[in-house]
Amino acid sequence: MRGRGGGSYGRGRGSRGYASSSAHHSQGPGRGGEGGGTGGRLRHPPHLKGREIGLWYAKEQARIREKEDKETRPKIELSPSKRAKITELLGSLERHSKASIPTGAAAINDSHVMRRYRQNVESNVNAAAIRAGLRPGDIVGLVRNSEWDESLKNDLERKQSSPKYQTMMRFREKLPAYQFKDEFLKLMRENQVIVISGEAGCGKTTQCCQLILDEMIQSGNGSLCNIVCTQPRRISAVTVAERVTEERDEQIGRNSVGYSIGLESRIPERDKGTILFCTTGVVFKYLIDDPKLTKYSHVVVDEIHDRDVLSDFLLMILKDLVNLRPDLKVILMSATLNADKLSNYFRHCPRFNIPGSTFPVTEYFMEDVLLQTSFTFETNKRPQQRRCRGKNPRKSEDQGKSEDQKFKRMLESHVRKLERDKTYPRHVLKELIKPEAEELNLDLITSLILHICETDRDNGAILIFVPGWDQISKLSTQLQSCCNFSGCSILIIPLHSKLPTVNQKEVFSRPPSGRRKIVIATNIAETSTIDDIVFVIDTGRIKITNFDLQRNLETRDTEWVSMANATQRKGRAGRVQPGICYHLYSKARENTFESFKKPEILRKRLEEVVLQIKTLNLGMTRPFLKRLLDPPPYKSLELAIQRLIQLHALDSDENLTPLGFHLSHLPMDLQTGKMILMAGIFECVDPILSIAASLSFKDPFYIPLGLGQEKNVDRARRELGDGSKSDHLTIVRAIEGYQRAQSQNRERDFCYRNFLSESTVNLLMNMKKQLAEHLHQMEYMSTATVDDVEHNVNSDNIGIVKAIICAGLYPNIATVNVRVRMDGSLGFAKIRTREDGKVYLHPKSVNCNENIFESRYLAYFQKMKTSFLSLYDTTMITPFPLIFFGGQLSFRKEKNLGVVSVDQNLEFLMDEDVFDLVQALRKHLDEFLEEKIANPGPTCWHELSKEGALMRAIIELITAEYKEMLGEGSASDSDSDDDIIA
DNA sequence: AAATATGCG
Known part of the structure; x- marks a missing residue:
């Protein structure tokens, strides 16, 4: 298939071809003279000085790299017999003189999917209008049904006499939210939109929804009441629904209360007089088919202070909807802080605050902690440590510096004030003003814990907020090895989303008597409730993903918390008794905090x-x-x-x-969604759904706590990856391996040996089923069975699976360069992307530290900048997938070389007549895919059908290329690799 | 030469 045998493109064309598995490293006779290698580097012209020298070398490097890139472009060739076959195929494709495919807006509106969609929306809106005796198209909400009104009322009255209901009622009546019942209901009656604020635990979510429903039913309007209450998190939607069901002495989904989250739903059987708790995302799915939410009379949006994208977006939609639906009531719920802003947003709608009922929490700051512990900071050996940045992490260096200066002055004046007031002894102030006091210091946390153990004899539980994994790991080993806690034994519980402990009950349950529970957590603990916490230690740091607009990059930064975070963290201490919160930052630092993130x-x-x-x-x-x-x-x-x-x-x-x-x-990001559609069309759903599930949820590997364990996980990953050069296939193999082990009842052992979280693997398998369900509904699968043979024709063909990964992830492509050193050994792999230049592979990737890449292209899903800009997950891919599934192809002549580029970026060498064939195939493929996507249906594989012949040809080309790359294909021009799909 | 805030469809 290729001119040069043995599966190597471009190698040997230049002096430093990127390395390949069978590379003859000695093959670099031409290496020489200028640049690149360790040896004969060019010297800069002598007249340059200072900065110019640096610039000159940078430019020189770029020039060398460009030259290298040119020299290592893979050459793509087709054997004469292949060309003949493709020519014949193209001829027959052309002869099927197809009706010209309409394009543009007309085509879109006429496509199967869009027609069906319009029908859905219209039928929903019309059905509601017809029910109300109105003209189709008129917008309506719920329609009265007097029989229902009556029976709902009777039901409720019967219920209210049941003993269980009354017991629950006595509890409910004590909640602050219930005590404001009359005021709340009055506001509800008089206004279309209201804002309710109140701290967690005041019962606003559970009570307000019930108060509305009960009043509607009692006033004979039960058939006009369907409440939908949105929650940002699945867990809270389910637990709140369960709680309310219990309070009403009902069964979930059977009577008035239900829930609906992405993974499962228990929607009330009756369709009037209900409360539905759901995640915000679910409401958006409802909006697609029912844009006016005609099924609901009340929308309650909870936890708005979270300010997540979907809640903000939903508010915007509701702002319009209240004008279109005068009968619709909207209740916005938030923690106390910024109710004003919300109220203003909704034309100064009334707001209502429900006071909280938590215990007082004493607050201490760094100055107090230093006083109580007598801790002294060691002066840094390294003077310039990475600083935790403030509000805007993307400001320029200069701005950052002037901010530092400003803060230094503030701190100094703060310290001078404390000095005048004689509030703190001099030695404490001396520590407070040290720059080290501004850094996260684990030793300080340890001595603070010792101090707590000495002074508190009741073994009150301690919750420590740290920014991330690193500190959880280090602090827990440090505490574990420190045995002197004034004789009290401690139970350390790390809390992080990637630790298997998250699901364990021990976080929430009380420790065995005589032991003190110490929870070390990220901000995951800000929203989950651990009741028995008495002490909170807040390092004041939080990790946040930001989006760098200028560089078009996601970054993850450690920042100072906002006042809202600090208040929330503090509040964790006062759930069951008065508590103490230690902030590990000075009062001066607190003054720089923003109100909200x-x-x-x-x-x-x-x-x-x-x-x-x-x-x-x-x-x-x-x-x-x-x-x-x-x-x-x-x-x-x-x-x-x-x-x-x-x-x-x-x-x-x-x-x-x-x-x-x-x-x-589709319930996932765009590129993953594209990947599964392509998997449906190319019939390789099982492996691709594994990948999709993991990319949209999480990686099944967990990180065990303990020094050096990371290395073991890395090793397990690599073993599972088995030379596939793909993090994505590694996940496929992990799930396959799990299922194999399961059939022998060895799955526990399998998970243990490979550092897999069994619960995550199970969730992923569950999600795969859901995704298959989606593909089935979209008509890309005839059944919703993940491992249906019919939909896994190409699942064992790694070349195709990788091509589909590429089709989904494009344009997320990076290129690899590995230099051959003077002594013939291989250098480190250098990874680049067009937009960012140099990037790194994340250490957890199976391709990290790898320097043998048979093909120089990596498709990646996630790219993020922390201390480095790195690609988190990669799959090595060959040229054909890029040519068939990548961007725009173009051709040019470079002297007598034909050069093809994909999106003016990735370049391959190709003779012009080969390009003509490839481009024609690509054109047919694009048309076929466009048609398949507009009018979904199963792929016809019969070789006499147009699409069957086309698909077979493309699959054959990709497969042969992949096999050849691995050295498995025929090195000669023979055509023995024809029966790929057999 | 080296690392993993948190959610949702």
């Missing part, structure tokens, strides 16, 4: 939001986004639209395409 919508890419706006037909994106509570910058929107066009979710006029429509219905 930036809302998520300002810190995230907007692709999915924009796609939702298009899907929900909310009109122009730009004006729409401006009306959000905190409008994102214009540039962010532009980047999102550009990206959506690149992914073909929008056409060049920014209209939603059928692909975009499908993607907005």
Whole structure:
């Protein structure tokens, strides 16, 4: 297939070809003279000075790299017999003179998926109108049914006389929210929108919904009441629903109360007089088919202070909806802090505060901690440590410096004041002013814990907030080895989303008597409730993902917390008794805190939001986004639209395409969604669904706590990866291995040996079923069975699975360069992307530290900048998948060399006549895929059918290329590799 | 040469 045998492209063309498995490293006779190698580096011209020298070398490096890239471009060739076959195929494809495929907006509107969608929306809106005796198209909400009103009322009255209900009632009546019943209901009656604020534990979520429902039923309006209450998290939607069901002495999903979350739902059987608790995302799915939410009379949006993207977005939609639906009531619920801003957003709607009922918490700051522990900071050996940054992590160095200066002055004046007031002894102030007092110090935490153990004899539980894994790991080993806690024994519980402990009950249960529970947690503990905490130690740091607009990059930064975080953390101490909170920062530092962290919508890419706006037909994106509570910058929107066009979710006029429509219905990010659609078409669903589930939920590997364990996980990963050069296939193998082990009842052992979280693996398998269900509904699968043979024709063909990974992840492609050193050994792999230049592979990747890459292209899913810019997960892929599933192809002549480029970026060498064939195939493939996506259906594999012949040809080319790369294919020009799909 | 805040469809 290729001119050069043995599966190597480009190698040997230049002096330093990137290495390959069978590389003859000695093959570099031409290596020489200028640049690159360790030896004969060119010297800069002598007249340059200072900065110019650096610039000169940088430029020189770029030139060398460019040359290297050129020299190592893979050459793609086709044997004469292959060419003949393709020519014949193309001829027959052309002869099937097809009706010209319509394109553009007309095609989209006429596609199967869009027609079905319009029908759905219309039938929902119309059905509601017809029920109300109105003209179709008139907007209505719920319609009265007097029989229902009567029977709901009778039901409720009967219920109220039951002893269990009355017992629950006595408890409910004590909740602050219940005590404000009359005021709340009065406000509800008189206003369309209200804001309720109140701290956790005041019962606002559980009581307000019930108060509304009961009043509606009692006043004979039961048939006009369906409440939907949104929660940002699945766990709270389910637990709140369970709680309310219990309070009403009912069964979940059977009577008035139900829930619906992404993974499962228990929707009330009766369709009037209900309360449905659901995650915010679920409401968006409802909005697609029922844009006016005609099934609901009340929308309660809970936990708005979280300011997550979906809640912000939902508020925006509700702002319009209240005008279209005068009968719709909206209740916004938030923690106390910024109720004003919300109220203003809804035309100064009334707000109502429910006072909390928690115990007082004494607060101490760094100065107090230093006083109580007599801790002294060791002066740093390294003077310049990485500083925890303030509000805006992306400000320039200069700005950062001047901010530091400003803070230093503030701290000094704070210390001078304390000195005048004689509040703290001099030695404490001396420590407080040291720069080390501003750094996260685990030794200080240890001595603070010792201090608590000495002074508190009741073994009150301690909760420590740290920013991340690193500190959890280090602090717990440090505490474990420190045996002197004044004789009290301790139970350390690390709490992190990637630790298997998260599901364990011990976090929430009381420790055995005589032991003190110490929970070391990230901000995961800010929202979960651990009741018995008496002491909180707050390091004041939080990790946040931000979006760097200028560099079009996601970053993860450690920052100072906001006042809202600090208050929330403090509050964790006063759940059951008065508590103490130690802040490990000075009062001066606290003065620099913002009130809130930036809302998520300002810190995230907007692709999915924009796609939702298009899907929900909310009109122009730009004006729409401006009306959000905190409008994102214009540039962010532009980047999102550009990206959506690149992914073909929008056409060049920014209209939603059928692909975009499908993607907005799938519960995952766009690229993963694209991947599973392609898996449906190319019949390799099982492995791809494993990958999709893991990319959209989480990696099944956990990290065990304990020094050096990371290395063991890495090793397990690599063993499972088994030379696939793919983190994605590693996950496929992990799940396959689990299922094999399961059939022999050895799954526990398998998980233990491979550091797999059994619960995560099970969740992933569950999610795969759900995704298959989606593909089935979209008509890409005839059954919803993940391992159905019919839909896994190509699942064992790794070349194809990787090609589908590439099809989904494109344009997330990086290139690898490995230099051969003077002594013939291989250097480190250097990874680059077009947009970012140099990037690193994340250490957990199976490709990290690898320097033998048979192909130089890596597809990746996640890229993030922490201390380095790294690719978190990669799969090595060959040229053909990029040519068939990548971007725009173009051809040019470079002297007598034919050069093909994909999106003016990735380049391959190819003769012009080969390019003609490949381009024609690609054109047919694009048309076929466009058609398949607009009008879904199973792929016809019969070789006499047009699509069957085309698909077979493309699969054959990709498969042969992949096999050849691994050295498994025929090195000669023989065509023995024809029966791939047999 | 080296690392993993948290959610949701």
